[in-house]
Amino acid sequence: MITTTRENWQDCRLAMDRMACGITRAYGAYLLAAIALLFGWGAPAVNAASYTYTTTTFAWHDPIAAGDTRISTDPALVAQVPAPPPPYWPNPASCSGYCDNLGDDAISALINIGFTFNFAGTNYTQLQVQTDGRLQFNNNYSYYGTSNIGSYGPNPSPPPPFIWSGANPRQYTLPLPDPSLNNTMQVYGTDVDVSPNGSGAGPSPTGCSAASSIPTAGNNYVQGKCGVYFAQLPAGCTANVNCTQFVVTWLNVPDWGDATSSYNFQAILNQNGTFIYQYNTSVNPEFGQANVGYQGASVADNVNYVYPGPTSPYSGGIASLAGTAVLWGTVPTTTVGKFNAFETGTAAAQVTGFINTKVAGAGFTLALVANNAGVQDNTFNGAVTVDLIGNTTIGTPLSAPSNCPTSFTQVLAPFAANIVNGRSNVAFAAVPNVWQDVRVRIVYAGLPATTVCSTDNFAIRPSSLTVSASDNTWNTAGGGRGLANAGSAGGNVHQAGAPFTVAVSVLPATATQYNGSPTVVSANCAVLAGMGGCNPGVLALPGGASWTAGNPLVNNTASYSEAGAFTLTVEDHNFASVDAADGESAAVLTVPQAGGAITLGRFVPANFIVTATAAAPVFKTFNTTDALCNAGAPAPKRTFTYIGQQFGYVTAPTVTVTAVNLAGTTTTNYRSTGPGVGLWHLAASPPAASVSCPSANVCNVTVGSVIESYTENGGKAWDNAQFAISPTTITAGTGTGTITLSAADLIAYLRSVNTPVVTFNANISLNLTVQDTSENAPNQGNILTTGGGATFNGAGAGIVFDGGGAAAGAELRYGRLRLANANGSELLPLNMRMTTQYFAAGGAGFVDNTADNCTTIANNNIGFANFKLNLTAGATAAAMPAGAFLSGVKNLTLTAPGANKYGSADVVVDLGTPIATCTALVPLPAPTSANLAYLRDLQSCSAGNYNQDPTARATFGGYGVNRNFIYLRENY
Numbered sequence: 001m002i003t004t005t006r007e008n009w010q011d012c013r014l015a016m017d018r019m020a021c022g023i024t025r026a027y028g029a030y031l032l033a034a035i036a037l038l039f040g041w042g043a044p045a046v047n048a049a050s051y052t053y054t055t056t057t058f059a060w061h062d063p064i065a066a067g068d069t070r071i072s073t074d075p076a077l078v079a080q081v082p083a084p085p086p087p088y089w090p091n092p093a094s095c096s097g098y099c100d101n102l103g104d105d106a107i108s109a110l111i112n113i114g115f116t117f118n119f120a121g122t123n124y125t126q127l128q129v130q131t132d133g134r135l136q137f138n139n140n141y142s143y144y145g146t147s148n149i150g151s152y153g154p155n156p157s158p159p160p161p162f163i164w165s166g167a168n169p170r171q172y173t174l175p176l177p178d179p180s181l182n183n184t185m186q187v188y189g190t191d192v193d194v195s196p197n198g199s200g201a202g203p204s205p206t207g208c209s210a211a212s213s214i215p216t217a218g219n220n221y222v223q224g225k226c227g228v229y230f231a232q233l234p235a236g237c238t239a240n241v242n243c244t245q246f247v248v249t250w251l252n253v254p255d256w257g258d259a260t261s262s263y264n265f266q267a268i269l270n271q272n273g274t275f276i277y278q279y280n281t282s283v284n285p286e287f288g289q290a291n292v293g294y295q296g297a298s299v300a301d302n303v304n305y306v307y308p309g310p311t312s313p314y315s316g317g318i319a320s321l322a323g324t325a326v327l328w329g330t331v332p333t334t335t336v337g338k339f340n341a342f343e344t345g346t347a348a349a350q351v352t353g354f355i356n357t358k359v360a361g362a363g364f365t366l367a368l369v370a371n372n373a374g375v376q377d378n379t380f381n382g383a384v385t386v387d388l389i390g391n392t393t394i395g396t397p398l399s400a401p402s403n404c405p406t407s408f409t410q411v412l413a414p415f416a417a418n419i420v421n422g423r424s425n426v427a428f429a430a431v432p433n434v435w436q437d438v439r440v441r442i443v444y445a446g447l448p449a450t451t452v453c454s455t456d457n458f459a460i461r462p463s464s465l466t467v468s469a470s471d472n473t474w475n476t477a478g479g480g481r482g483l484a485n486a487g488s489a490g491g492n493v494h495q496a497g498a499p500f501t502v503a504v505s506v507l508p509a510t511a512t513q514y515n516g517s518p519t520v521v522s523a524n525c526a527v528l529a530g531m532g533g534c535n536p537g538v539l540a541l542p543g544g545a546s547w548t549a550g551n552p553l554v555n556n557t558a559s560y561s562e563a564g565a566f567t568l569t570v571e572d573h574n575f576a577s578v579d580a581a582d583g584e585s586a587a588v589l590t591v592p593q594a595g596g597a598i599t600l601g602r603f604v605p606a607n608f609i610v611t612a613t614a615a616a617p618v619f620k621t622f623n624t625t626d627a628l629c630n631a632g633a634p635a636p637k638r639t640f641t642y643i644g645q646q647f648g649y650v651t652a653p654t655v656t657v658t659a660v661n662l663a664g665t666t667t668t669n670y671r672s673t674g675p676g677v678g679l680w681h682l683a684a685s686p687p688a689a690s691v692s693c694p695s696a697n698v699c700n701v702t703v704g705s706v707i708e709s710y711t712e713n714g715g716k717a718w719d720n721a722q723f724a725i726s727p728t729t730i731t732a733g734t735g736t737g738t739i740t741l742s743a744a745d746l747i748a749y750l751r752s753v754n755t756p757v758v759t760f761n762a763n764i765s766l767n768l769t770v771q772d773t774s775e776n777a778p779n780q781g782n783i784l785t786t787g788g789g790a791t792f793n794g795a796g797a798g799i800v801f802d803g804g805g806a807a808a809g810a811e812l813r814y815g816r817l818r819l820a821n822a823n824g825s826e827l828l829p830l831n832m833r834m835t836t837q838y839f840a841a842g843g844a845g846f847v848d849n850t851a852d853n854c855t856t857i858a859n860n861n862i863g864f865a866n867f868k869l870n871l872t873a874g875a876t877a878a879a880m881p882a883g884a885f886l887s888g889v890k891n892l893t894l895t896a897p898g899a900n901k902y903g904s905a906d907v908v909v910d911l912g913t914p915i916a917t918c919t920a921l922v923p924l925p926a927p928t929s930a931n932l933a934y935l936r937d938l939q940s941c942s943a944g945n946y947n948q949d950p951t952a953r954a955t956f957g958g959y960g961v962n963r964n965f966i967y968l969r970e971n972y
Contacts, residue, residue: 050120050296051303054449056327060280061266063229063249070227071129073103078196087111089131097180099142102195103208103227104256106131107142114232114243118273118381118418119183120296125240129228129248131192132172133290135267137183145191145256147173150286170255170288176295176304186304187248187267187277188318189291193256194227206254206261226252244271244416260285263318272383272416274329274445279321290318294328329446330382338371339384341440341454344425349376354582355440355458357589361508362463363430366440369423378422382446386426388412389453390438390460392513394578404441404453411438411460432510435460437578459576462506462514464594467570469558470501474780475606475662477501477556481779485602486565488529488679493775495606497559497662502541504570505552507594515549516575516591525669526565526599530677535668535734537562537603541570563659563667563679563735565601569593604679605659605667607786608770613654613738617766617792621803621810622854623647623746630884633853636804640759640811640851642838644751644934646722650802654740655768655790657682659783668735680732681705681774682739689725693718696750701725705770706739707789710747713763713798716812722748739770749812751934753945756814756839756846761807763798767791805851813838815849816946817857817935819892819909823955826871826902829879830954832892834909836885836935849888856884861910861930862892863923869903871956873924876905894954902957909950911936916948 063070072084089106092099099106110126117124124137132145150170172189174181198206208226233245249266264280277292293304342353344367351371358364370380388411389404396405411433417426439457444450472478475498483500485491494500506514520541525534538561548554560566572591579589621638622629623646629637641647659670672678682705689703696717701708706728712718726742749762769789771782794800803809820833836855837846862878875897880890892907908921912933915921918941939948 050301050330051294051328053303053326053328056276056325058278058323058325060278061231061233061247061249061268063231063247063251063266064225066231066235068229068231068247068249070229071103071108072227073194073196074101077101080196095140095142097141097143100195103131104193104195104198105142105144105191107136107140108228111230112232112239113246113269114237114239115246115271116240117246117269117271118383119185120294120301121381122183122297127246129230131194131228132174133186133188133190133192133250133265134181135185135187135248135269136181139181139183141180143180144173145189147171149257150288170286172288172290175291176293177299177302178295179299181295182297182299183295185267185275185277185294186291188250188263188265188279190263190288191256192228192250192253192263194253206256206259208253226254228253245269255284255286255288258286265318270383270445272385272418272445273381274327274383276328277326279318279324281322282318284318327445339419339442339444339450339452340369340371341366341386341426341442342369342456343367348423351376352455354579354584355454355456356582356584357458357576357579358431358438358460359463360434360460360511361430361432363428365425365427367423368417368419368426368440368442370419371422376422380422381418381420382444383416383418385414385443385445386417386428387414387441387443388428388431388438389441390435390457392434392436392515394437396437398453402452403455404439404451405437411435414443431460432508433460434462434506434511434514434575436515436575456582457578458582459578461572461576461589462511462516462591463508464592465504465506465518465570465572466594467518467568467598468503468505468552469568469600470503472779474498474604474775477558479503479554483600483602484598486526486528486599487602488531488677489681489774491602492777493602493604493780494560495662496537496563496603496667497561497606497665499556500558500560502555502558502570503552504547504555504572506591509551512551513549514551514553514575515547516553516572517543517547518553518570518572518591519543519574521569521571521593522567522597523560523569524567524597525562526567526601528564528602528679530673531564531669531671531679532673533671533734534564535562537564537566537667537669539566539568559662560600560603561661561663561665561667562669563603563605563661564669565599565603567597568600569597602679603667604772604775605670605783606662607660607664607784608682608772609658609660609664609787610739610769610785610789611656611658612768612790612792613656615651615654616794617649617653617741617799618651619762619764619799619801619809620648620650621801624854628856628884629854630886632886633884636809637853638803638809639805639807640803640809640813640838641762641801642751642815642934643749643757643812644719644722645932646724646746646748648746649741649743652741652743652745653766653768653790653792654738656736656738657770658736660786666735671734672732678732680737681772682730682732682737682770684727684730689723689727691720691723691725693720699723699747703727704730705772706730706741707769707771707785708741708745709767709769711765711767712749713765713793714760716760716762717750719748719750722746739768741768748934751814751946753936753947756946758839758841759811759813762801762810762812765791765793766799813849815839815852815935816846816937817855817909817911817932817950818937819907819950819952821952821954822894823904823953826897826956827899828896830876830894830896830956832894832907832952832954834885834890834892834950836888852885852888854884855888855890855932855935857890857892857909857930857932858882858928860928863908863910863915863921863925863927864905865908865921865923866906866919867903868905869957870901871897871903871905872901875901876954876956897956904953904955907952907954911949917951918942918948919951921951 074088075083108129148171193206229249232243237243246269255261263282268276295302346353370377389408390411440454469483472480477499523539525536527534576589626637672680685704693699697712699718724746729740769785801809818835822832824830836849836852838849840847859878910927913929918939
């Protein structure tokens with residue numbers, strides 16, 4: 001067997017028989033422990049190591065598929081087909097120690113990492129690649145790779161041409177520690193030769209040469225795919241902007257002097273300061289003992305493993321590491337779970353602190369700290385991964401020892417951050433949504449791996465909120481109509497006390513999971529036009545489950561107790577309650593209302609309550625007073641009223657009207673400073689009075705906002721054509737007012753023209769209600785009276801009358817007026833008897849109405865027509881003294897026509913317009929109606945109807961009389 005040393009290679013390479021070289025390297029062999037450790041590695045030489053290691057997921061980076069950059073030999077030195085592009089292994093003068101520029105024992109020029117990489121406490125942006133399996137920072141040292149090539153000889157059964165002896169394996173130079181290899185990563189310390197045609201000597205030529213290809217027997221490298229490659233990742237990244245990894249790959253590279261060897265290994269540097277050694281399928285027939293580890297800034301900081309060679313060719317050794325990845329990370333100087341995050345303003349050297357409430361849509365900065373036993377660890381320099389995790393509600397339990405919630409949603413995606421000298425400020429991107437319970441999660445990928453959450457939790461609240469009000473109808477909640485009406489009249493209105501909807505929208509619009517419970521800061525009464533003042537109402541806006549989560553947040557249970565409008569300011573003081581104990585200001589914790597207060601309205605009473613006043617109404621018997629009756633009549637002068645005769649009030653009804661909300665509480669803002677202004681919309685008119693009678697004995701009169709309902713409790717019918725209702729008197733107050741019916745109001749019983757009825761007593765009830773029709777519009781209506789209104793019924797006997805007699809003036813009689821014929825001298829006044837009669841009970845028929853002391857017929861109610869003989873129009877006239885009937889009788893006195901004016905005339909009492917007589921009369925001059933149609937009588941032509949005006953004949957003088965008589969007296 002033949003042995004040689006690589007350090008004498010310069011001499012050996014001159015010999016024709018390179019196998020004759022057999023000098024032992026002066027370096028000698030390092031004594032290394034040979035106990036089996038992880039992966040079968042030898043015992044490490046360790047001195048105050050900055051790094052430790054663990055296995056990690058194998059994820060080979062394919063440099064050919066990815067198009068990585070290959071470091072090549074300059075074609076100006078060695079002809080190559082095809083000629084490789086740069087970069088090239090540099091001139092040996094650029095390194096210290098020994099190196100060439102062919103690719104055997106060579107070191108690259110400085111290569112940009114693509115980011116700042118902290119190695120053993122120092123930041124670097126560049127490194128150099130040494131062919132023999134090393135990465136070096138600020139160190140250009142290179143040297144031979146083999147210290148003792150070991151024992152080998154011809155293979156009796158080629159290929160390959162040579163085999164090595166396991167009794168004397170190859171040994172490599174520069175095990176760690178070595179003062180020449182400070183700041184070095186030793187990925188797999190062998191003697192790689194990637195020169196195009198090999199460097200010579202050794203058992204067989206090596207190098208990445210096409211001429212050396214042995215497809216199956218042992219030469220496993222291929223021209224163009226054999227070599228050392230590097231790349232910045234991810235592919236296409238911009239250096240020092242978004243590159244996060246740097247990878248160097250030794251692909252299909254041979255060991256010097258052994259064309260049968262083929263190694264595949266790589267190193268990956270991570271931006272967070274960790275690095276990975278990966279080993280792919282390889283062939284190591286030489287039993288070589290490679291060095292694996294690193295050395296920091298001094299020999300005191302190193303880890304070195306000597307990897308024993310295989311026990312037989314083509315197996316074991318590096319080949320047994322295929323598919324292995326080793327993660328190297330800084331040795332933790334903090335206890336597991338002792339990273340923290342807090343506000344940047346937290347005092348120096350603190351390791352705990354608060355995180356204030358944050359605002360969705362806005363980025364923020366926090367301090368990350370490493371602590372060791374409660375003290376900031378200023379020696380910690382490393383990369384961590386940070387994210388935000390949280391929940392939309394509070395109270396989720398925490399896991400020990402991580403202090404992270406047992407269940408959560410990722411709030412902000414993980415990102416890399418560096419902690420320098422134990423504490424660094426880190427910028428967090430804006431979180432679009434809102435969260436009530438958030439923690440910073442910090443993941444340290446070093447050894448051992450650490451995951452912790454911040455000691456303080458915090459809320460991410462909306463930036464602001466806006467408020468709106470709506471309903472579906474004026475007494476139901478919903479989103480159909482807006483409630484922002486600040487006008488005193490018109491527009492959308494809502495009943496006071498009825499539920500409506502308040503919607504709270506939060507900003508930013510991305511805060512879709514808002515589930516807060518806004519509270520009312522102010523709800524101030526708004527003085528609208530014509531109100532003259534305002535009393536604050538009560539806004540009920542329940543919290544908690546009354547709000548439907550989302551954006552907008554919706555509450556369908558709001559109500560307002562008053563009429564009118566109010567300005568509303570709403571804030572959420574509770575969403576960030578997890579931060580309440582942190583000493584934060586209210587301004588930080590509170591979600592404010594954007595744009596200030598809004599106006600909500602208009603609210604109107606839900607109902608009116610109408611109550612009677614103490615003074616009871618009184619009807620006027622015969623619709624007159626005693627003073628207007630016959631002065632000679634005894635008391636009581638008025639004891640009845642004719643059926644069909646209008647009558648009104650001595651004392652008109654007065655009621656109190658109270659506007660109330662749905663709960664029955666007075667809405668004091670239903671008020672006005674004058675007619676037609678403000679919120680009090682009850683009006684005396686319009687509209688003018690209208691009468692509707694749902695039945696004969698019930699008639700409803702609507703005048704303005706008042707409804708007068710008259711009921712004849714005895715079932716007698718009303719004559720609604722004779723109802724004459726005047727506007728009421730309305731006095732507005734603060735939610736209450738009074739309404740008094742007009743004393744001029746007149747009602748009447750219906751007088752049948754063909755069926756006289758006997759006397760009966762009136763029994764009249766009056767019900768008064770009010771309605772505000774000004775709000776009648778789609779999805780709203782009239783404001784009506786609740787509780788039935790005010791009823792006047794005289795304790796069940798009906799409203800009293802002011803007359804006398806047995807029925808206390810409440811008697812109703814069916815009447816008629818009779819006029820008797822008369823004749824007399826044309827030289828004397830002529831009296832014609834007028835008598836009022838009524839239809840008496842007991843079959844008596846019409847009898848003289850001796851109780852009538854108040855009927856009045858004036859001279860202008862008398863008409864004359866159908867003149868005969870010498871009696872002409874104007875010859876006689878009515879000449880009654882003024883005054884009412886007495887005991888139902890009154891004489892109609894006609895003036896004497898005068899000498900020779902004898903003849904006759906038909907006399908008619910005009911009781912109603914037009915004159916109704918069987919014989920068509922056209923009185924001259926035309927009389928004035930007495931408006932006493934309820935006293936009309938039968939005539940021969942009336943077909944049994946009592947609808948004719950009374951007529952009689954007045955005769956002056958005689959027919960065919962001898963005018964020479966001075967005086968004629970007839971005796972019977």
